[in-house]
Amino acid sequence: MKETGSYQPYSYFQLMEVSLRELLVEKGIVTEAQVAATVEDMRSRSPERGARVVARAWVDRSFRERLLENGSHACEELGLDVPALKLVVVENTPAVHNMVVCTLCSCYPRMLLGIPPDWYKSRNYRSRAVREPRAVLSEFGLQLNIKTKIRVHDSTADMRYLVLPMRPAGTEGWSEGRLAATVTRDCMIGVAVPKPN
Amino acid sequence: MGGLPAGKVEPTEHDYEEWERRVDALMILLSGVQGHKKLMTVDELRKNIEALPSDAYERMSYYERWVTSITQTMIQRGVITTEELGRKMAEIEKRD
Amino acid sequence: MIEPRFKPGDQVRVRKTYPLGHIRTPFYIRGHSGVVERICGAFGNPEELAQMRSGEPRQPLYRVRFRQQEVWPAYQGNAEDVLEVEIFQHWLE
Numbered sequence: 376m377k378e379t380g381s382y383q384p385y386s387y388f389q390l391m392e393v394s395l396r397e398l399l400v401e402k403g404i405v406t407e408a409q410v411a412a413t414v415e416d417m418r419s420r421s422p423e424r425g426a427r428v429v430a431r432a433w434v435d436r437s438f439r440e441r442l443l444e445n446g447s448h449a450c451e452e453l454g455l456d457v458p459a460l461k462l463v464v465v466e467n468t469p470a471v472h473n474m475v476v477c478t479l480c481s482c483y484p485r486m487l488l489g490i491p492p493d494w495y496k497s498r499n500y501r502s503r504a505v506r507e508p509r510a511v512l513s514e515f516g517l518q519l520n521i522k523t524k525i526r527v528h529d530s531t532a533d534m535r536y537l538v539l540p541m542r543p544a545g546t547e548g549w550s551e552g553r554l555a556a557t558v559t560r561d562c563m564i565g566v567a568v569p570k571p572n
Numbered sequence: 573m574g575g576l577p578a579g580k581v582e583p584t585e586h587d588y589e590e591w592e593r594r595v596d597a598l599m600i601l602l603s604g605v606q607g608h609k610k611l612m613t614v615d616e617l618r619k620n621i622e623a624l625p626s627d628a629y630e631r632m633s634y635y636e637r638w639v640t641s642i643t644q645t646m647i648q649r650g651v652i653t654t655e656e657l658g659r660k661m662a663e664i665e666k667r668d
Numbered sequence: 669m670i671e672p673r674f675k676p677g678d679q680v681r682v683r684k685t686y687p688l689g690h691i692r693t694p695f696y697i698r699g700h701s702g703v704v705e706r707i708c709g710a711f712g713n714p715e716e717l718a719q720m721r722s723g724e725p726r727q728p729l730y731r732v733r734f735r736q737q738e739v740w741p742a743y744q745g746n747a748e749d750v751l752e753v754e755i756f757q758h759w760l761e
Contacts, residue, residue, distance in 0.1 A: 385664070385665070388635075388636040389591050390661055390664060391639050391640065391643055391657075391661070392591050392595055392639050393591075393664055394657055394660040395598070395643050395646065395652070395657070396594065396598065397660060398652050398657065398660050399602075399646075399651075399652075402651070402652075404602075404611065404651065405598070405601050405608075410598065410601065413597035413600050413601055414590070414593045414594060414597045417600070458606050463708075463731075476574075478573050478574030478694050479573065479574075479618070479692060480621070481634075490588065492583075493586060493634070494581055494582060494583045494584055496634055497581065497582070498573065498576075498578055498629060499578040499579050499581045499582070500581045501573050501574065502573050502575060504574075505574040505575055505696065505751055506574065506575045506696075507744065508745070508749070509745050514580055514581055515581070521745070521746055523746070524746050524748045524749055525745065525749045526750050526751075526752060527736075527749075527750070528752050529574065529751065529752070529753045531692045531694060531753055531754045532708070532711065532754035532755075532756065533708065533709075533711045533754070534708055534729075534731070574694050574697075575695075575696035575739075575740065613717045615714045615717035615718035615723075616718055618714075618718065619690035619718035619719075648720070
């Protein structure tokens with residue numbers, strides 16, 4: 376499956392990808408169709424899915440409780456499939472702000488939100504988020520009051536984390552769709568907060 | 573890596589290339605998510621990334637590290653051999 | 669499955685040792701003390717899974733809460749800022 380478009384020789388690693396895939400197909404381990412379907416499946420997983428969960432938690436108190444109790448089951452309640460995901464949802468309050476990192480690699484709730492952004496996987500984020508979260512947040516433009524406590528979650532093992540941000544003021548009566556639109560991916564990682572727009 | 577001195581977090585993103593998405597997809601399939609036969613674990617992926625030379629972070633991008641690790645794991649597992657890989661890579665380079 | 673030795677609220681310390689192999693206990697937290705926030709369940713041992721072994725018997729996995737000021741000597745922030753890390757039972761004492 377050569378890259379289409381203007382001719383570019385493969386890089387060493389692109390060559391490795393093609394070679395590995397063709398060998399696996401020849402050995403009957405995967406099919407090209409399965410690879411293509413999986414690519415499309417992952418493409419369809421995006422932060423909008425997480426935003427729906429957050430918006431529902433904002434309008435439905437008992438859903439919020441179930442979400443905090445078992446994140447994966449609550450996603451499934453909304454028809455969002457999250458295979459193999461063990462989701463822990465951590466809630467922002469006026470007293471506490473949550474932030475998520477994976478210092479060891481790049482663990483992220485991919486089956487809910489899709490592929491993580493480059494910066495989340497970067498050395499700089501992974502090194503500094505645990506040690507100086509407030510400095511990192513201010514680089515993202517989020518200044519937290521010193522009285523607000525920070526909880527940093529390092530996903531070192533099997534659990535994956537989603538931050539449930541606080542519902543912004545001035546959104547009374549908004550529909551779930553409109554509420555969800557204020558929830559960006561960065562809000563659910565914990566480096567931003569939703570703003571009414 | 574946590575706690576080591578490091579620079580400013582550049583909020584970069586990029587639109588993943590198709591080959592990178594295919595690497596990601598291969599990992600999902602080979603690790604048995606969504607019912608496919610499980611041929612490796614995410615732990616082996618991580619271990620083989622950790623085993624890369626220390627300049628791998630500078631020299632290799634995220635999915636370049638992944639494809640190297642997955643391929644290494646398949647060799648370790650005996651799913652493919654080094655010889656098969658070498659022949660296949662040479663064959664593909666000759667195409668077109 | 670191995671029986672859980674700890675429960676939420678227990679004070680625990682992360683073992684301070686640096687063996688070889690694939691390990692999911694970060695360097696920065698080894699030797700530090702915290703409180704068990706919850707038991708996450710029991711999971712295959714990643715150290716063994718990384719070596720193509722089964723990872724059985726499953727080990728209890730805990731979320732442990734550490735005070736930032738206890739972990740980092742020069743930490744700047746609220747005295748109650750915390751860091752929560754998932755740690756396998758065999759790394760806790």
